[in-house]
Amino acid sequence: MQNTTEEFVTNPLVLEHPIECEAPNDQLTREQPIVSNIKYVVVGILFGIVFVKAEIISWYRIQEMFRLHSFHMYGVIGTAVVVGMISVWLIKKFKIRTMQGEEVVFHKKDFHWGNIIGASMFGLGWAITGACPGPLFAQIGSGFLVVLVTLVSAIAGTWVYGLLRDKLPH
Amino acid sequence: MLELIRQPWPWYVAGALIGLTVPALLLLGNKHFGISSSLRHICAACLPANIPFFKYNWRREMWNLFFVGGVLLGGLVATQLLSNPDPIQVSAQTVKDLEALNVVVDNELMPASIFSFENLFSLKGLVFFVLGGFLVGFGTRYAGGCTSGHSIMGLSTLQWPSLVATCCFMVGGFAMVHLIFPWLMKLF
Numbered sequence: 001m002q003n004t005t006e007e008f009v010t011n012p013l014v015l016e017h018p019i020e021c022e023a024p025n026d027q028l029t030r031e032q033p034i035v036s037n038i039k040y041v042v043v044g045i046l047f048g049i050v051f052v053k054a055e056i057i058s059w060y061r062i063q064e065m066f067r068l069h070s071f072h073m074y075g076v077i078g079t080a081v082v083v084g085m086i087s088v089w090l091i092k093k094f095k096i097r098t099m100q101g102e103e104v105v106f107h108k109k110d111f112h113w114g115n116i117i118g119a120s121m122f123g124l125g126w127a128i129t130g131a132c133p134g135p136l137f138a139q140i141g142s143g144f145l146v147v148l149v150t151l152v153s154a155i156a157g158t159w160v161y162g163l164l165r166d167k168l169p170h
Numbered sequence: 171m172l173e174l175i176r177q178p179w180p181w182y183v184a185g186a187l188i189g190l191t192v193p194a195l196l197l198l199g200n201k202h203f204g205i206s207s208s209l210r211h212i213c214a215a216c217l218p219a220n221i222p223f224f225k226y227n228w229r230r231e232m233w234n235l236f237f238v239g240g241v242l243l244g245g246l247v248a249t250q251l252l253s254n255p256d257p258i259q260v261s262a263q264t265v266k267d268l269e270a271l272n273v274v275v276d277n278e279l280m281p282a283s284i285f286s287f288e289n290l291f292s293l294k295g296l297v298f299f300v301l302g303g304f305l306v307g308f309g310t311r312y313a314g315g316c317t318s319g320h321s322i323m324g325l326s327t328l329q330w331p332s333l334v335a336t337c338c339f340m341v342g343g344f345a346m347v348h349l350i351f352p353w354l355m356k357l358f
Contacts, residue, residue, distance in 0.1 A: 023201065023202045023203060023204025023205070023207040023208075023231075023234055023318075023319055023323075024201075024202055024231070025199070025200065025201055025202075025230055025231050025233055025234075026200040026201070026202070027199045027200040027201070028200075029199075031199075033229070033232060036199070036233075037232060037233050037236040038236070039198050039199075040195070040198070040201070040233045040234075040236040040237040040240060041236045041237070041239060041240040041243070042240065043191060043194055043195065043198070043237060043240060044236065044237040044238060044239060044240015044241045044242075044243070044244060045240045045241075045243050045244040045247060046187070046240075046244060047187075047188070047191055047237075047240070047241055047244060048240060048241035048242065048243060048244015048245045048246075048247070048248065049244045049245075049247055049248040049252065050179070050184050050187045050188060050244075051241065051244065051245065051248075052244070052245050052248035052249060052252075052253075052279075053175070053178065053179040053184070053248055053252060053254075054178065054179040054180075054181065054183070054184030055178050055258065055279060056184065057245070057279060057280075058258060058279040058280065059279070059280045059281060059284070059285070060258060060260045060264065060268075060275070060279070060281070062343075063264055063267075063268065063347065064260065064261050064264045065343070066340075066343045066344055066346070066347040066348070067263065067264055067267060067347060067348075069261040069263045069264045069267075070261050070264070071181070072181050073181075074181075075181030075182060075185060076181045076184045076185040076188065077185065077317070077321060077322070078185065079181060079182050079184075079185020079186055079188075079189060080185045080186070080188040080189040080322050081189065081321065081322060081325045081326060082185075082189065083185065083186050083188075083189025083190060083192075084189040084192040084193075084203075084322050084323065084325070084326030085325070085326045085328070087189065087190065087192050087193035087196075087326070088192065088193070088196075088326045088327055090193075091193060091196060091197070096197065097197075098196065098197050098198070098199055098200050099197060099198055099199060100199060100200075102200055104196050104197070104200060105200055106327055107202070108329065109314065109324060109329040109331045109332060110331065111330070111331040111334065112314070112331075114312040114313050114314055115313055115314065115320075115331045115332075115334045115335040115338065116334060116335075116338050117312060117313075118308070118309045118310070118311070118312025118313035118314070118335075119309065119312075119313035119320070119334070119335040119336075119337075119338030119339050119342065120309070120338045120339075120341055120342040120345075121305050121308060121309030121312065121313075121342060122305065122306055122309030122310045122312075122313055122316065122339055122342060123309070123338060123339040123340060123341055123342015123343040123344075123345070123346065124305050124309070124342040124343070124345065124346045124350070125301075125302050125303070125304070125305025125306035125307075125309055125342075126306065126317075126339060126342065126343050126346075127342070127343040127344075127346035127347050127351075128297065128298055128301065128302035128305065128346060129298065129299075129302035129303060129306055130280065131306070132205070132206075132306070132310075132316045132317040132318070133205040133206040133208070133209060133238075133306060133307075133310060133316050133318075134205040134238075134241055134316070134317070134318055136303075136306070137205075137238045137239075137241040137242040137245065138241050138242065138244060138245035138248075139245065139279075139280065140242055140245065141241070141242040141243060141244060141245025141246040141247075141249070142245040142246065142248070142249040142279065143246075143249055144279075144280050144285055145287075146285055146286060146287050146289075146290060146299065147285065147299075149290060149295075149299040149300065149303070150298075150299045150300075150302060150303035150306070151303065152303070153299060153300045153301075153302070153303025153304045153307065154209055154303040154304065154306045154307030154310075155209050155212050155213060155307055156303075156304060156307060157209075157303065157304040157305065157306065157307025157308035157309070157311070158206075158209040158210055158212075158213050158307040158308065158310075158311045159213045159217060159219075159221075159224075159307075160304075160308055161223075161307070161308045161311040161312050162210070162213060162221045162223035162224050162311070163219075163221055163223075165221075165222075165223050168312065
């Protein structure tokens with residue numbers, strides 16, 4: 001493990017840390033890779049349970065949302081944003097540190113055309129599949145195994161974006 | 171208690187719990203909430219193909235893969251142990267609209283008339299699984315995030331590009347449902 005990390009650091013063509021990554025790992029402390037990651041499995045499990053129990057993974061709920069026939073999804077996203085905002089504000093205000101005692105790092109997102117073009121493409125796909133990437137995983141776990149095909153196709157989509165990236169407007 | 175958990179959870183409970191994922195990940199280890207990046211890490215790990223976008227130390231971002239693995243397990247736990255015995259309640263207007271499009275509204279979370287293996291090698295399968303999935307994967311990465319990274323994490327940290335992206339997610343969804351679906355569903 002140690003060797004592979006060094007290999008990445010010494011090879012200048014390989015980024016140690018992707019700059020454009022909306023979910024970056026900003027932790028400086030090195031931890032044992034498997035054990036330290038178990039806590040994210042636990043958060044993931046709780047998150048997956050919420051997805052299923054609030055029926056966010058349901059194709060019908062997404063249809064209702066885009067047809068304005070139900071408040072449910074708007075309520076879920078709206079509440080999540082408000083709770084997230086208050087949490088971030090509290091972390092900043094009281095300078096709450098991470099479990100490792102590090103300062104919490106925030107990143108500024110810069111606007112690019114993908115925020116419009118790519119986002120609209122995702123919206124089209126969201127309405128078809130009834131899932132954003134999170135619910136895709138939860139749908140598979142819930143036994144809708146055909147969604148594995150959707151997931152593979154989503155990975156392919158990400159790969160093709162990586163391939164064409166320099167040719168697309170940003 | 172278990173009775174109550176088995177019922178569908180109201181939006182304010184689900185929303186609050188999802189919102190709490192933001193500080194949970196930040197405080198557990200300076201991790202930013204975002205799910206679509208897992209797709210990028212899978213590409214970087216499995217098929218980087220010398221593409222610069224996939225040349226980074228994905229091992230450092232491995233927590234994200236553990237997280238989505240957890241989401242999958244969570245789906246399993248909720249369905250196996252905590253599932254709601256009653257059929258899903260879909261708004262009457264949506265049922266009417268979907269029936270007009272020849273979608274059979276059943277009692278499951280996902281309509282079996284679309285999301286079944288029988289449809290895999292048909293035009294329906296191509297659209298709902300292959301095209302839909304591709305748009306999700308390509309679109310989220312091009313947008314720089316999905317509903318979690320932009321709509322929840324981005325808006326929580328007051329980033330205006332995330333607001334633009336969130337609005338465009340909705341525009342895309344509305345366009346698909348209202349403009350494209352009526353035409354698309356005639357093909358099947």
